[in-house]
Amino acid sequence: xxxxxxxxxxxxxxxxxxxxxxxxxxxxxxxxxxxxxxxxxxxxxxxxxxxxxxxxxxxxxxxxxxxxxxxxxxxxxxxxxxxxxxxxxxxxxxxxxxxxxxxxxxxxxxxxxxxxxxxxxxxxxxxxxxxxxxxxxxxxxxxxxxxxxxxxxxxxxxxxxxxxxxxxxxxxxxxxxxxxxxxxxxxxxxxxxxxxxxxxxxxxxxxxxxxxxxxxxxxxx
Amino acid sequence: xxxxxxxxxxxxxxxxxxxxxxxxxxxxxxxxxxxxxxxxxxxxxxxxxxxxxxxxxxxxxxxxxxxxxxxxxxxxxxxxxxxxxxxxxxxxxxxxxxxxxxxxxxxxxxxxxxxxxxxxxxxxxxxxxxxxxxxxxxxxxxxxxxxxxxxxxxxxxxxxxxxxxxxxxxxxxxxxxxxxxxxxxxxxxxxxxxxxxxxxxxxxxxxxxxxxxxxxxxxxx
Numbered sequence: 001x002x003x004x005x006x007x008x009x010x011x012x013x014x015x016x017x018x019x020x021x022x023x024x025x026x027x028x029x030x031x032x033x034x035x036x037x038x039x040x041x042x043x044x045x046x047x048x049x050x051x052x053x054x055x056x057x058x059x060x061x062x063x064x065x066x067x068x069x070x071x072x073x074x075x076x077x078x079x080x081x082x083x084x085x086x087x088x089x090x091x092x093x094x095x096x097x098x099x100x101x102x103x104x105x106x107x108x109x110x111x112x113x114x115x116x117x118x119x120x121x122x123x124x125x126x127x128x129x130x131x132x133x134x135x136x137x138x139x140x141x142x143x144x145x146x147x148x149x150x151x152x153x154x155x156x157x158x159x160x161x162x163x164x165x166x167x168x169x170x171x172x173x174x175x176x177x178x179x180x181x182x183x184x185x186x187x188x189x190x191x192x193x194x195x196x197x198x199x200x201x202x203x204x205x206x207x208x209x210x211x212x213x214x215x216x217x218x219x220x221x
Numbered sequence: 222x223x224x225x226x227x228x229x230x231x232x233x234x235x236x237x238x239x240x241x242x243x244x245x246x247x248x249x250x251x252x253x254x255x256x257x258x259x260x261x262x263x264x265x266x267x268x269x270x271x272x273x274x275x276x277x278x279x280x281x282x283x284x285x286x287x288x289x290x291x292x293x294x295x296x297x298x299x300x301x302x303x304x305x306x307x308x309x310x311x312x313x314x315x316x317x318x319x320x321x322x323x324x325x326x327x328x329x330x331x332x333x334x335x336x337x338x339x340x341x342x343x344x345x346x347x348x349x350x351x352x353x354x355x356x357x358x359x360x361x362x363x364x365x366x367x368x369x370x371x372x373x374x375x376x377x378x379x380x381x382x383x384x385x386x387x388x389x390x391x392x393x394x395x396x397x398x399x400x401x402x403x404x405x406x407x408x409x410x411x412x413x414x415x416x417x418x419x420x421x422x423x424x425x426x427x428x429x430x431x432x433x434x435x436x437x438x439x440x441x442x
Contacts, residue, residue: 049354051272128413129353132346133270142415149414174425177406181429184409185402192349192408193370193401194363204395204438208402211436212429 034086036062037069041083045126046119050080050133080130081140087127088144094152094179100159104182104209107152108202111186115197128191152179156213165213171221178218181209255307257283258290262304266347267340271301271354301351302361308348309365315373315400321380325403325430328373329423332407336418349412373400377434386434395439402430402439 040061044053053076059066073079095106115121131138156175159165165173185205189195212218261282265274274297280287294300316327336342352359377396380386386394406426410416433439 051354125353129350131415132350132353132412133272138415141413145414146416177422177425180409180414181406181426184405185398187413188401188405188408191353191412192362193366194352194359195367201398204398205402208429208433208438211433211438215432215436217425217429217432 033062033064034082037064037073037079038083038086041079042123042126045080045083045130046122049126050076050130050137053080055079077130077134077136080127080134080137084127084137084140084144088147092148092151094155096155096158100155100162100164100213101206101210103155103159104206105203107155107179108182108186108206109199111183112197112199112202115186115190125191149176149179155179159213166216167219171219173213174218174220178209178213181212181218182206254283254285255303258285258294258300259304259307262300263344263347266301266304266351267343270347271297271351271358274301276300298351298355298357301348301355301358305348305358305361305365309368313369313372315376317376317379321376321383321385321434322427322431324376324380325427326424328376328400329403329407329427330420332404333418333420333423336407336411346412370397370400376400380434387437388440392440392442394434395441399430399434399439402433403427 037058040058041053043061044057048057055066055069055076058064058076058079059069062069069079073082095103095110097103097106115124127137127141131141153175156165156173156178160167160173167173182205185208186197186201189197189201258279261279262274264282265278269278276287276290276297279285279297279300280290283290290300294303316324316331318324318327336345348358348362352362374396377386377394377399381388381394388394403426406429407418407422410418410422
């Protein structure tokens, strides 16, 4: 892939209405271009961080022409936002172990393990860092996590269905807060207090979330 | 304050042994210089972020000469690290309301309220952002929070003393994890999921931490 790779399906839409980054498209040339650009963005973020990421770098490493990058993504912040949008377009589902305790524990370990992988940790960290410097990246990060945690809420629904969490008449469990509480202590140590994380912390975070949920700390109404 | 403000007490030490940033010193010219430099660093971080912070900016806004800044702080990352060290040299103590529930709730509200203040939020956020780009800033942030949460552990000790938390023979409560668990959901939303925080979240985080502690989720052994 090199030079201009303007895809056929987009030329139909006319140059006055550029496609919205993040729109799902079927595979093919557009998807391949977008993935190549995403890969270049992630590599650039990992190597240089957001302040060092340039359109030139992405053009060189993706083989997509600078003018195309500017036209379709607007700039560096649009490129980062689209890489995040693309990261959210996966088929990931939360753990389904048969019990709330097991699901929360597996979820906590997934988070810890994902940051134990140097490649994933670097790009994830770079995305979080980019959000400090770009409102558009921050918005994409917000959307990414909102969608990700919405997927996790099924863990709570299943637990309620199994009778593992007490729900009295008229009360509502804040499932979003419950699933966030499992990840929060891990991210807090990784990116705020800058402390190491491990499986012991994962177990502890899951146990704390479970105990809090059972005690009704996430229940309102 | 303008131009060279090399303090008298440091010239005694000789230029070959620059003082360690973060060393406590009594008030006076040195302390005033350091505070002026810290103020300029915070203003610069708030206005331009870490990538835009320069020695020139700090020199101009503190009235301390560039060569002095380089000699005493080494560079931009040393300046940021020292501003964090200085932030840790306060007399802050955690809430003491008479109950564990009250202390955790007050602590959670303090965290939320501190980020509701635009000035404090901007410099706090800038420090957290700087840690993504500078190992030295990350180390200073780690030390800052380690010390801050160590101060918070007295909340747990008092609760145990009042018999509010069950401690069986040979068991140990991970007080550091307990107090971190109150702040983690707030920081997680502010800087990772980029969601709003409010008093409702503060109450929920405190209630979850309390319930988890009572259930023994932070108890080991």
